[in-house]
């Protein structure tokens with residue numbers, strides 16, 4: 001390790017992503033931060049499960065074992081009312097630009113800030129990741145093909161998908177490729193095609209379903225509240241800027257990557273469930289939203305925002321929504 | 324002092340022996356869950372709960388079985404030097420180094436208590452006072468932690484089992500310490 | 513203090529702790545938590561130990577561990593291997609050194625039914641060894657045969673060492689197991705070739721069985737041949753559904769354990785005592801493994817937190833300026849060195865996480881390396897002065913076999929294994945061909 005001056009602030013940060021994916025979704029932003037902050041502050045980045053398992057990530061951050069975290073609320077099981085909306089909230093968004101608009105213009109930022117302040121964690125900012133598609137061993141051409149498939153997916157997406165006979169399985173992110181080969185899994189509903197190729201899942205699956213249950217997931221940067229408050233204001237700002245850089249990078253990396261690999265990728269065959277059949281899934285999602293909203297006042301607020309946003313988009317017409 | 328140590332050894336060893344004798348049949352529970360998993364997957368819809376249940380069973384099996392495995396002498400030691408020593412010398416070294424083991428178990432136990440407090444909805448920094456508060460009524464159980472799977476089991480039961488197992492392991496190691504003390508006083512153990 | 517120094521300090525104090533003879537998991541766990549507390553203090557230093565337990569819970573392939581251990585105990589305790597031994601005895605007895613060759617065959621079959629080398633060692637030294645000695649076989653040769661043969665247990669699938677390696681290297685267990693098949697059989701063939709050549713040069717080492725012992729009715733001979741079917745059936749009930757994708761790895765291991773248990777019951781060998789020993793010892797050995805891994809994972813997390821992997825990489829590539837092959841060979845040598853005084857599980861869980869990513873970054877295939885790694889550990893456990901298998905042999909062998917005999921016995925076999933290791937290094941296809949073929953890799 002490079003020699004570091006005595007006064008240098010050191011943070012440990014753990015991402016949900018394994019090394020291969022992290023190289024795209026977070027490493028550039030952290031390298032940028034370290035380069036600019038120089039002797040004043042250095043962030044050491046750790047990958048999925050390296051210091052603590054993802055299930056313990058939230059507690060570790062509260063206690064300060066880890067100073068900062070990059071994850072969605074859902075897979076790190078944060079003890080807040082908004083957990084179900086992080087990760088893939090079914091049909092909550094159609095495009096990756098929906099996520100920052102929901103947070104910055106429709107009021108999700110404020111709700112997240114309130115909720116995380118209650119549990120002693122600083123919510124820094126949220127950004128968009130990739131859409132949620134199925135990558136499977138066997139082809140999926142109809143809803144019936146999903147029946148009985150053991151699929152690695154986000155907890156909330158899994159709850160939603162189980163009504164179609166999907167059996168959601170939860171395993172450490174790093175073990176997914178192996179689990180496909182040891183027969184623990186039949187498929188993955190965790191990402192778009194860019195991620196399938198980047199992390200090697202395209203090598204262990206054969207088919208890619210072009211229908212998605214979400215156009216983009218929302219993930220966030222978090223920090224231990226005390227550590228965050230100890231930072232001088234300019235370093236806080238720098239940290240925010242680098243988070244935004246990471247959000248921006250993913251915005252184009254995924255958007256372009258999805259199209260490119262659908263057209264030029266040769267490891268996975270594309271299949272599609274017909275639109276009218278898929279519309280039934282979309283209709284079920286609205287029922288699922290109501291189910292979630294009934295669970296608490298905060299969840300009701302968030303679901304109302306999702307409803308308002310999607311209604312506005314439909315009214316706005318093309319290119320926001322088609323049909 | 325003597326008889327206290329002897330009593331402690333007798334009592335702790337007996338408890339851990341009983342628990343270990345029951346837990347060792349856990350191998351069949353584990354086998355049953357995994358075989359049910361393959362049957363349900365082949366002939367019906369795969370069950371949601373099998374993998375996690377198997378993981379919980381495994382944790383209970385090796386953590387609660389730990390003290391009995393110490394009694395059985397299953398825990399390997401590096402016998403490069405140790406193997407050649409006399410019983411007395413072994414006892415002397417064990418007497419000192421078992422404190423390192425006990426220290427490790429204490430830290431492990433503290434971690435388990437703190438994580439269990441979290442699973443019962445306590446987010447502060449003093450888990451011991453939380454459990455104290457639960458007894459006196461000063462604290463109450465908050466949001467219960469659930470596994471982030473579709474089955475969503477509560478996590479406090481397995482974490483409580485881990486507390487119990489690590490605590491019993493600690494008691495067993497203290498019993499080993501007492502045995503070494505008695506051995507050095509020339510008693511046959 | 514620079515991180516490399518902390519890392520070195522941690523590693524050396526762990527070694528020192530191990531030397532005191534305290535239980536391995538205690539020694540490793542203590543260093544892990546004390547380092548975490550000193551480095552990170554109340555900022556979470558105290559929960560690294562427990563977080564390892566949660567990580568371990570999620571390592572689902574470890575569910576196979578008690579299953580394979582149970583299988584091994586059922587096989588060795590119930591003596592269902594007796595018939596297998598008789599089969600080789602009768603069918604191979606007519607050859608010079610035939611019983612020794614048969615013992616290698618026996619070891620291959622036993623290896624296919626359990627995941628550790630202990631079962632092979634126990635069966636070999638309790639069933640085969642006395643018979644071989646009675647028939648005038650050279651004691652040094654046969655002691656070596658049993659040690660070398662039983663080491664196949666971790667190379668021929670199923671293999672616990674390869675399951676652990678798979679977890680650490682994040683490589684598919686199925687492919688690793690298949691990768692072990694050809695090198696395992698090749699090594700068995702090389703052991704046999706060695707026996708044949710030695711006995712041709714010096715027939716006294718392995719005398720032919722007297723005629724009256726070989727004079728067994730054909731029907732009886734065929735009946736004994738059926739005994740050889742048993743391991744094949746157990747192996748198939750476990751491996752076929754797994755390779756076909758019908759059952760997962762952990763499910764298959766439970767099926768295998770169940771199959772071994774049923775076989776022992778059907779053959780009338782599952783006495784109360786056998787049952788008790790198998791169940792109790794499975795708990796003991798599983799606990800030993802799991803507590804060591806628990807402690808080693810905490811150690812690994814602190815090591816990771818220090819960036820020790822990057823530091824070691826830097827030492828090898830930048831400071832020493834070595835070529836990838838040189839680094840690989842150095843690593844193999846250091847494994848053999850450490851194998852002389854580190855516990856095998858601990859070595860895997862602590863050292864492999866440091867080496868495996870480096871091997872990957874140097875551009876080597878991690879499936880292939882898994883096999884190299886396994887053969888290297890096999891050698892390490894057999895080489896004096898201190899080896900895990902040597903100690904086991906000493907504990908199990910009949911009294912006429914001295915420690916000197918045991919040390920002397922392994923030399924030729926170690927040379928054969930080093931030769932096999934070199935072959936696999938030079939021709940990676942020996943390991944990778946079968947998994948590539950089965951999993952249709954281009």
Ligand code: NA
Pocket residue numbers: 622623624625626627628664665666667668669670671
């Ligand atoms: Na084996």
Ligand code: NA
Pocket residue numbers: 848851852853891892893894895896897898899900
């Ligand atoms: Na050795």
